[in-house]
Amino acid sequence: MAPQLDSFFKQVDAMSESFIDRLSKAVAIPSVSAMDEHRPDVFKMGEFMASELRNLGAEVTLHPLGKQPHKEHLELPPVVTARYGSDPSKRTVLVYGHYDVQPALMEDGWATKPFKLTVDESSGRMYGRGSTDDKGPVLGWLNAIEAHKKAGVEFPVNLLMCFEGMEEYGSEGLDEFIMREAKGFFKDADAVCISDNYWLGTEKPCLTYGLRGCNYYSLEVTGPGADLHSGVFGGTAHEPMTDLVRIMSSLVDPDGKILIDGIDEMVAPITDQEKALYKDIAFTMDNLYESLGSKTALFDDKARTLMGRWRFPSLSLHGIEGAFSAPGAKTVIPAKVIGKFSIRTVPDMESEAVTAAVQKHVDKVFAGLKSKNKCTLKLQHDGKWWVASPNHWNFTAAAKAVEHVWGVKPDLTREGGSIPVTLTFEEATGKNVLLLPMGSSTDGAHSINEKLDRRNYIEGIKLLGAYLHYVAEEPMREG
Ligand SMILES: [Zn+2]
Numbered sequence: 001m002a003p004q005l006d007s008f009f010k011q012v013d014a015m016s017e018s019f020i021d022r023l024s025k026a027v028a029i030p031s032v033s034a035m036d037e038h039r040p041d042v043f044k045m046g047e048f049m050a051s052e053l054r055n056l057g058a059e060v061t062l063h064p065l066g067k068q069p070h071k072e073h074l075e076l077p078p079v080v081t082a083r084y085g086s087d088p089s090k091r092t093v094l095v096y097g098h099y100d101v102q103p104a105l106m107e108d109g110w111a112t113k114p115f116k117l118t119v120d121e122s123s124g125r126m127y128g129r130g131s132t133d134d135k136g137p138v139l140g141w142l143n144a145i146e147a148h149k150k151a152g153v154e155f156p157v158n159l160l161m162c163f164e165g166m167e168e169y170g171s172e173g174l175d176e177f178i179m180r181e182a183k184g185f186f187k188d189a190d191a192v193c194i195s196d197n198y199w200l201g202t203e204k205p206c207l208t209y210g211l212r213g214c215n216y217y218s219l220e221v222t223g224p225g226a227d228l229h230s231g232v233f234g235g236t237a238h239e240p241m242t243d244l245v246r247i248m249s250s251l252v253d254p255d256g257k258i259l260i261d262g263i264d265e266m267v268a269p270i271t272d273q274e275k276a277l278y279k280d281i282a283f284t285m286d287n288l289y290e291s292l293g294s295k296t297a298l299f300d301d302k303a304r305t306l307m308g309r310w311r312f313p314s315l316s317l318h319g320i321e322g323a324f325s326a327p328g329a330k331t332v333i334p335a336k337v338i339g340k341f342s343i344r345t346v347p348d349m350e351s352e353a354v355t356a357a358v359q360k361h362v363d364k365v366f367a368g369l370k371s372k373n374k375c376t377l378k379l380q381h382d383g384k385w386w387v388a389s390p391n392h393w394n395f396t397a398a399a400k401a402v403e404h405v406w407g408v409k410p411d412l413t414r415e416g417g418s419i420p421v422t423l424t425f426e427e428a429t430g431k432n433v434l435l436l437p438m439g440s441s442t443d444g445a446h447s448i449n450e451k452l453d454r455r456n457y458i459e460g461i462k463l464l465g466a467y468l469h470y471v472a473e474e475p476m477r478e479g
Pocket of ligand 1: 098133134167196
């Protein structure tokens with residue numbers, strides 16, 4: 001039987017102005033984690049979260065994380081954890097979000113003040129840094145609790161909340177915290193839900209069950225003891241830049257095909273079940289052209305494009321450190337250049353095997369150049385891909401909630417980028433992790449004029465609450 005959600009929904013509608021007010025208070029705190037001078041504001045935002053949660057009756061703890069590595073003069077902002085309810089007969093859901101934001105300056109081109117929530121009544125767009133990433137979704141959980149209380153509706157689950165303040169700066173200190181608390185604060189969790197990504201488009205909600213990983217490499221070529229002048233030394237020495245450009249151009253072809261032997265064989269084959277998923281997904285080539293700002297797509301069809309983003313690896317060339325890049329015509333021969341490239345990884349690619357294949361390829365190509373320079377490959381960092389089972393009860397509960405609130409079945413999507421904390425939670429808790437987005441593809445997280453649509457916020461609060469009700473009722477199926 002579908003849960004009775006009418007009085008909760010009515011309460012959310014009745015309280016929508018106060019929920020928007022809560023968001024504007026949060027947006028007004030410029031909790032920019034990447035800027036030293038805003039660190040006190042990040043702390044202030046953590047305190048704001050703690051006091052709002054305490055007012056709702058949650059048990060709140062602020063966990064200090066110590067000094068910031070490489071910036072010892074700065075204290076890391078605390079992880080705010082909160083527990084709401086501890087009824088052993090109920091399921092326990094762990095939710096994660098972040099209360100810090102990306103930098104934002106008027107000079108960047110904002111049309112409104114970034115740290116003032118500005119609601120455009122005609123379009124329903126609510127502009128402000130953090131509105132969609134991630135203050136709106138984070139407050140969504142608090143608003144759902146408050147609406148239950150006010151409506152006198154019993155809260156359907158025990159809720160564990162974990163909100164961090166360093167997400168936009170690499171989540172410093174968080175992995176260790178999560179691993180430490182796996183058998184502590186997180187031990188009761190039956191499932192995990194993260195609301196910190198976006199719909200694929202603007203009209204259809206989605207549930208996200210996969211992310212690509214990333215192996216990031218640097219490739220250094222050195223030769224001469226110092227930078228040289230091409231008028232004097234051109235034609236007399238092996239040039240590092242010439243070698244590097246040759247190697248980099250051998251990694252991938254203009255159609256995006258990775259040319260490193262062994263990579264293709266690591267990629268999990270496409271099943272018929274997976275193939276069938278793509279055709280119904282609300283995405284068009286025009287959506288791609290719009291976000292590319294051009295028609296320079298690799299493929300003309302939707303399914304192949306989505307596969308290119310979600311389920312195949314890709315290799316991108318990012319830049320060359322040490323190369324002359326300023327305007328003008330400097331006749332330098334750089335003595336040392338470092339090429340940067342990365343591979344977005346997918347099932348079943350293993351980081352070590354990928355690196356071994358890259359190394360073998362680089363060695364082979366460099367040997368073919370017969371250069372007297374020196375060439376060194378380094379893995380700068382790697383993050384693993386993640387894929388969850390969309391048949392797990394955590395996902396089927398969320399799908400029912402989407403249908404209840406939005407009247408459509410959600411698209412099951414993956415993403416081309418990574419949200420590393422997803423995998424950390426999965427490893428620490430051993431439970432299914434669901435990505436349940438609130439905002440849509442046009443929200444502009446991280447860019448100027450970030451916004452959250454009023455409709456996505458208010459219906460999103462209903463969705464988060466409804467999801468918890470369906471979780472409470474869904475038969476246990478591990479998928
Ligand atoms: Zn975010």
